[in-house]
Amino acid sequence: MTFATQKHRTPPAVAATDVWTPGDEIEMDALIAACSLVAQADGWVTPDERQRMVDRMRRSPAVAVFGVQEVLLGFETLNERFDRDLDDGVAAAETAVRRLRGRAGPARLLVQTACAVAEADGGFDAEERDVVLRLCVLLDLAPGGFEIVADQGRRP
Numbered sequence: 001m002t003f004a005t006q007k008h009r010t011p012p013a014v015a016a017t018d019v020w021t022p023g024d025e026i027e028m029d030a031l032i033a034a035c036s037l038v039a040q041a042d043g044w045v046t047p048d049e050r051q052r053m054v055d056r057m058r059r060s061p062a063v064a065v066f067g068v069q070e071v072l073l074g075f076e077t078l079n080e081r082f083d084r085d086l087d088d089g090v091a092a093a094e095t096a097v098r099r100l101r102g103r104a105g106p107a108r109l110l111v112q113t114a115c116a117v118a119e120a121d122g123g124f125d126a127e128e129r130d131v132v133l134r135l136c137v138l139l140d141l142a143p144g145g146f147e148i149v150a151d152q153g154r155r156p
Helices: 025-039 047-059 061-066 068-084 086-098 104-119 126-139
Strands: none
Touching (some): 025 047, 025 068, 025 126
């Protein structure tokens, strides 16, 4: 499943130590999905929120690996899906994230990127934290490694 509808360009070269794999559609779709889930954390995205999320994504080093235009196109496509049917959008996004399960490096980087995107506006609200905790569950990662603390009595 790819959220971007355009053919992918060859991404810029990256260092051998980077854990994202340029051109890997599974990783790119998971990144798009995680950013969309963070954007949709409170159940809707206003035009102002959408623009702030796009601005955050443009500054993300992870996005540069896959190509800013491709990621932004995928983000908009998935968010349109959320707008049409929230449950379908969440299911599609979670499926894309789950495909990274077992790929430790990209999975950890995905959660780190989601945290950075959530914190980019100066805050990390409860809904965004819950999304990041859910990402950890989907990827079978311990949230303690990301210094995320769940509320007592709540499960992601």
